[in-house]
Amino acid sequence: MKKHGISKLIYIVSGIAAAILIVVLLPDIFSIQAKVALGVIILMLFWWVTRPVHIAVTALLPLAVNSVFEMIPMNNMLGDYFNPIVLLIFGASVLTAAWTIQGLDKRIALKSLSGLGMNVNIQIILFFLISLVMSAFMPNMVVVTALCPIAYSMVEYSGAGTDSKTSFSLLLSIAWGAGLGGFATPMGGAMNLVAISALEEYSGSEFLYWRWVTNAVPYILILAAVTLIFMVLVKKDSKVIPGSRQFYREQLVSLGKTKRGEIYALVLFILAVVLAFARPLYSAILPGLTPPYIFLIIGLFAFFLRSGKGKALIGWKQASQMVNWGLIILFAGGIALGGLIVDTGAAGVMADLVAGSGNAALLPLIAMTVALGMFLANTSSNTAACAITIPLVVTICTGLAIDPILPVFITAAACNSAYTLPTSIRAVPVGYGLDISYMFRKGLAANLLAYVTLVISGYIAYVVFV
Numbered sequence: 001m002k003k004h005g006i007s008k009l010i011y012i013v014s015g016i017a018a019a020i021l022i023v024v025l026l027p028d029i030f031s032i033q034a035k036v037a038l039g040v041i042i043l044m045l046f047w048w049v050t051r052p053v054h055i056a057v058t059a060l061l062p063l064a065v066n067s068v069f070e071m072i073p074m075n076n077m078l079g080d081y082f083n084p085i086v087l088l089i090f091g092a093s094v095l096t097a098a099w100t101i102q103g104l105d106k107r108i109a110l111k112s113l114s115g116l117g118m119n120v121n122i123q124i125i126l127f128f129l130i131s132l133v134m135s136a137f138m139p140n141m142v143v144v145t146a147l148c149p150i151a152y153s154m155v156e157y158s159g160a161g162t163d164s165k166t167s168f169s170l171l172l173s174i175a176w177g178a179g180l181g182g183f184a185t186p187m188g189g190a191m192n193l194v195a196i197s198a199l200e201e202y203s204g205s206e207f208l209y210w211r212w213v214t215n216a217v218p219y220i221l222i223l224a225a226v227t228l229i230f231m232v233l234v235k236k237d238s239k240v241i242p243g244s245r246q247f248y249r250e251q252l253v254s255l256g257k258t259k260r261g262e263i264y265a266l267v268l269f270i271l272a273v274v275l276a277f278a279r280p281l282y283s284a285i286l287p288g289l290t291p292p293y294i295f296l297i298i299g300l301f302a303f304f305l306r307s308g309k310g311k312a313l314i315g316w317k318q319a320s321q322m323v324n325w326g327l328i329i330l331f332a333g334g335i336a337l338g339g340l341i342v343d344t345g346a347a348g349v350m351a352d353l354v355a356g357s358g359n360a361a362l363l364p365l366i367a368m369t370v371a372l373g374m375f376l377a378n379t380s381s382n383t384a385a386c387a388i389t390i391p392l393v394v395t396i397c398t399g400l401a402i403d404p405i406l407p408v409f410i411t412a413a414a415c416n417s418a419y420t421l422p423t424s425i426r427a428v429p430v431g432y433g434l435d436i437s438y439m440f441r442k443g444l445a446a447n448l449l450a451y452v453t454l455v456i457s458g459y460i461a462y463v464v465f466v
Helices: 003-025 032-050 055-059 061-069 074-081 084-102 104-116 120-135 140-158 165-181 190-203 209-233 245-254 260-277 291-301 316-322 325-343 346-355 362-379 382-399 405-415 424-431 436-465
Strands: none
Touching (some): 003 032, 032 055, 032 325, 032 346, 032 436, 055 061, 061 325, 074 325, 084 104, 084 140, 084 291, 104 140, 104 260, 120 140, 120 165, 120 209, 140 165, 140 260, 140 291, 140 424, 165 209, 165 436, 190 382, 190 405, 209 405, 209 436, 260 291, 325 346, 325 362, 325 424, 362 382, 405 436
């Protein structure tokens, strides 16, 4: 057996051994189903980082393990693998594949390179800020699926290498920016509505949206600044993207006028994004037309609309080859993993351990709830993390006669600070070539910085303003 094959075998066996060790060593306050669920997390994390098999294969593990141990009803897990967001990713993939077929991706990439400049750090900052602002008002997944193809195409056509640190950094900036931006306003995601609901139940009165923004923005600014400083300081392959503005402008001119197929492909994608953003305007009339189905329907239009050559913008044979099926399975596997943690009671036991720690001091309370929120956000989803931790924080604060508003916002910020694992929106940049081990290493450092920042700033805010 070759050395590479031996390494893969070692990784496979080591991951399984680590999972078994978790199951054996966890105390009996965890049910056997919860122990196995946490073991699966360790196994998937280890295999995603070491990659002895394709990441999509690892993402199918929850199905395989659940069929043996019956941790949760299999129908529930199958539903996770066909979550509506999977349809959004499929529809967006069809639309961006049409970009490639029609040549629109190259045009957008050349415009970006000639307009934004060659400095890698400036590109990182711009992509981060754009995704942060957009995700404050739009679904995070829509933002990430819209921006990742642009960053990928830009790197591809520059010759910087889609497997380079430059590419990885740009993709990370989009995912991390969107994750933080979703916390800025109540429209940023269901996780914020969970927190608002808990605060309204506590106070017995409506929690106005403007109050959410004024409480959330300071944490957004602090976390965004810390994250950007970290990303700028991370070592890159090069300080500049290969080429020059003049070269890319000349390349852009050589493409000629924008063709009909390019216009159609762009209009379809913009239409999907706008309809997703404007959903509050028609949600009462069409309650079932949520963003995933919008992207699916408009993606289907791409099979019917004709370009200037008389052909469809995209055919099924092209779609079957160009749609990133691995990304779809990876995202679905991440949802299933989160479902295991919540439905087996593993997350609940961890929450009970925090609640029953018996430490009434505010700083340890913030430290524990922030850690729990970040862990759940990385291993499941922002919404699940908020649904578990926010009611816990309100309950503890009520028992300690502490006003829960600031602790709730600190915890909600933690539930939107996920950097490490390819779950939720972070699966999308992985689908565009972002190495999971790179994301894990840099994400772990970024999460530790975010953790320290949140705990300290949250505690200071409480001491000063309460």
